[in-house]
Amino acid sequence: MVVKFSSALLEQVKKLATHPQTPVSLKQFVEFGHRPSPLTILRGNQFVQNELPVRLAHRVVELENLPHGLSDMPSIKRVKDWYTQSFEDLMNLPGPESYGVPMKALQQATDDSSTGRKGLKYFNPGKNGNDIQELDAWNADFIKCIERIKRRHDPTVTTVAQGVLELKQHWQRSNSPLLKNTSGSPLPLPTAIQSFLDRFYMSRIGIRMLIGQTVALHKSSIDRRLTRDDYVGIICTKTNLGQVAKEAAQDARTICQDYYGVWGGPEIKLLGNQDVEFMYVPSHLHHMLFELLKNSLRAVVERYGVDCDEWPEIKLVVAEGKEDITIKISDEGGGIPRSGMPLIWTYMYTTAENPLLEEGYDRSDFRAPMAGYGYGLPITRLYARYFGGDLRLISMEGYGTDAYLHLSRLSDSEEPLP
Numbered sequence: 221m222v223v224k225f226s227s228a229l230l231e232q233v234k235k236l237a238t239h240p241q242t243p244v245s246l247k248q249f250v251e252f253g254h255r256p257s258p259l260t261i262l263r264g265n266q267f268v269q270n271e272l273p274v275r276l277a278h279r280v281v282e283l284e285n286l287p288h289g290l291s292d293m294p295s296i297k298r299v300k301d302w303y304t305q306s307f308e309d310l311m312n313l314p315g316p317e318s319y320g321v322p323m324k325a326l327q328q329a330t331d332d333s334s335t336g337r338k339g340l341k342y343f344n345p346g347k348n349g350n351d352i353q354e355l356d357a358w359n360a361d362f363i364k365c366i367e368r369i370k371r372r373h374d375p376t377v378t379t380v381a382q383g384v385l386e387l388k389q390h391w392q393r394s395n396s397p398l399l400k401n402t403s404g405s406p407l408p409l410p411t412a413i414q415s416f417l418d419r420f421y422m423s424r425i426g427i428r429m430l431i432g433q434t435v436a437l438h439k440s441s442i443d444r445r446l447t448r449d450d451y452v453g454i455i456c457t458k459t460n461l462g463q464v465a466k467e468a469a470q471d472a473r474t475i476c477q478d479y480y481g482v483w484g485g486p487e488i489k490l491l492g493n494q495d496v497e498f499m500y501v502p503s504h505l506h507h508m509l510f511e512l513l514k515n516s517l518r519a520v521v522e523r524y525g526v527d528c529d530e531w532p533e534i535k536l537v538v539a540e541g542k543e544d545i546t547i548k549i550s551d552e553g554g555g556i557p558r559s560g561m562p563l564i565w566t567y568m569y570t571t572a573e574n575p576l577l578e579e580g581y582d583r584s585d586f587r588a589p590m591a592g593y594g595y596g597l598p599i600t601r602l603y604a605r606y607f608g609g610d611l612r613l614i615s616m617e618g619y620g621t622d623a624y625l626h627l628s629r630l631s632d633s634e635e636p637l638p
Contacts, residue, residue: 223301229308236277236307242267243634244342244430246499246607250452250631251343252437259346261441262316262355263327265362267340268434269310272366275427275637276307279420287412288387288398295383299376306369313365320354356442363438366431376424380417381595384409384568408566417567419638422602426635429454429501429606456502461545462494464502465536468509476517486520486531486551488513492538496545498629504603505627508611509536511600512549512623519553519621544609545627552620556613564613565601568594608633 252260283300284291291297316326327344391399401407408414433453440447450458469488476485516534524531532552539546556564601611608628615621 223305225304225308229304229311232311233277233280233304233307236274237281239274239277241275241278241637242271242339242342243426243637245634246455246631248342249429249433250455250457250499252452254440254447254449254452255444256437256441257346258355258359258441259325259352260344261438262321262325262359263340263344263346264342264434264437265359266316266327267342267344268366268430269313269315269362270340271342272369272427272430273307273310275423275430276303276310278638279303279423280307282416282420286416288410289390290383290387290413290416293383293386293390295379295386299379299383302372302376306372309365309369313362314358316355316358319358319361321352321358325352325355359438363435367435370428370431370435373424373428377421377595377599380420381568384413384417388568408563409568414566418598418602421599422606422636423638425602425606426637429635454501454503455499457499458497459500459502459505461496461498461505461538461547462490464505465490465494465509465538465547468506469513469536471506472510472513472517475514476521479518480521480526482521482526486517487533488517488536489533490536490538493540494538496538496540498545498627499631500607500627504606508600508603508625509547509549511596512625515596516549516551516553516621516623520551523552523554541629543628543630545629547625547627549623549625550620555617555620556615557617558615561613561615565598566594567598605636607631 252264256264280300280303283296283303286296291300317323325346327340327346329339388399390396398410399407409417433455436447436451436453440451440453448456450456469490473485473488477483513534513536520531520534521528535548535550537548537550539548597611597613604611604625604627608630610626612624612626613621614624
């Protein structure tokens with residue numbers, strides 16, 4: 221299906237793609253508090269209505285100009301159309317003043333001393349606003365719009381991955397030197413494509429974080445029973461690391477058992493201070509721990525075999541510092557050859573065969589096959605870096621691998637928007 225957009229809309233996309241994006245820090249995300257007023261929500265929504273088109277426009281323009289012919293792949297064109305359609309949805313949504321919201325209630329653009337330019341702020345508190353009926357009507361319509369956008373983009377990760385596969389298949393048909401080296405060994409994706417994927421997926425994390433937080437804040441403002449006291453939107457101000465780690469370990473062991481048909485599987489032992497509480501997005505933390513534990517489980521089971529009487533345990537160690545909380549996941553899965561270490565952060569690099577996709581995999585950010593598509597580690601590192609953390613791996617070939625997940629507890633680093 222070919223989607224046609226007007227030339228005027230495409231010109232708007234190009235224009236907004238020249239505007240700078242406005243990053244938000246974890247600390248700014250939680251300034252709303254547990255029970256924001258409808259007027260504060262309105263002003264936050266104003267920021268999102270202005271910011272999302274800019275972020276979407278940046279991605280549309282990049283998707284049109286990808287290296288090595290990637291822009292011509294059908295799946296990439298489909299993703300570009302989704303982003304353009306979402307841009308159009310936001311541009312067509314009337315502003316709150318069109319609903320009759322008085323101008324004095326709206327957020328006005330102010331000078332930002334840190335950037336030297338005028339703009340709206342994500343958090344700009346206002347008095348209650350319960351007496352302005354038009355405010356509720358616009359907030360509700362805006363939330364419906366961005367929820368629809370979020371659903372539209374659910375399959376983006378797998379669709380872009382499909383686009384890369386289409387390009388590799390094209391290279392195969394044309395005997396491209398980008399596919400294999402002179403000895404016939406497969407080559408990693410070109411650096412320009414790897415860099416694009418890093419930028420694109422980091423941008424996606426930011427867009428979905430902004431939408432998810434905005435929707436959750438709106439729901440908490442209209443019904444206080446929907447939000448726990450330790451949550452601000454989707455951010456938990458007292459994320460219990462031990463609890464999230466136990467849930468991630470159980471989920472990883474379950475998928476390991478299903479994939480290999482084993483009972484139990486390797487044990488995961490939690491060490492260090494498991495009662496650490498800090499401000500974070502629990503779903504992000506669960507995703508990162510789940511991916512790393514899943515990799516360790518796979519390595520151990522495949523090294524010792526599914527019929528092993530007793531697999532060596534996997535250790536998850538928590539260290540609490542002033543700046544970072546560091547989680548080390550250690551396994552005895554045989555490690556990675558030194559020559560393969562530079563490849564672990566490249567997309568489409570995998571040591572697994574016959575990947576198993578769960579039903580509905582493309583409709584969620586946090587569901588993944590046991591192995592096989594080479595996206596787990598690169599995207600996990602992007603999630604860590606999104607809030608100022610990092611992910612590092614150290615491996616001993618013939619023994620095992622240690623993964624170090626660093627999470628910043630300072631909460632003041634801004635989104636690293638590409």
